[in-house]
Amino acid sequence: MEKAEVIKAFHLMWDNYPESAMLVDKARNIVAANKIAPSTGRIAGQKCVLVEPLEQHKGCRAEEAWATGEASYRKKVGKFGDVVSFWVPIDGCPDYLVHFSVGSIKKYEYNV
Template sequence: MNDEIQVDEKLIEAFHLMFDHFPEGVQLAHKSKRIVALNAACKSLGRDVGMICAKHGPAEAHKGCLAHKTVKNHAASWVKGAQEGPGGQTPVVFWLPIDGYPDFFIHFGVGYMKDYALPPELDEEK
């Protein structure tokens, strides 16, 4: 299988403009689940450009992955509580299609890396 994926540089640039400062890990992936861009928060989780996201971490963490559904239907998908965050909080995990780029999707969780029930002044990373 050819691992070379052609990605429009405008798509990579737009991804970074929107998500580089997002406090949760966000990745831009190809329908093959190969990561083509990620933000710093996602990199801190051990993911990197070029890797297949579904092979990162334990296999059970990827049960319920909705990437294929998102790409096939070109509609947002989400699930609550796919895997607990590091602090034990329950995230909501999203897969978003990208208009004009049917072979790509954005994947992230809200409440995975941060506990939004805590007041911002207790955020350790500030």
């Protein structure tokens, strides 16, 4: 799949996601970002590892996801409670992954 096709597919799937989502390459470039991502400092063309605050990158699981070819995640406590971040490789596109979180922008109430 060509880069333009990967970017188009990313936007189709992630633009309306209510949290920040990025398409990242192995050089840590933000290749594409969904609509809300710029409000959190994540802008296409920038390095994801340079998004402030820098300490948020401790525990990054991108390399693990690329090495195994499987999704990886990390759970931490953020300003709204639990935050779960995911790094998801894209089948057929070994140089890219989608990185997104749940709970970093707002608190979600769960119906149990």
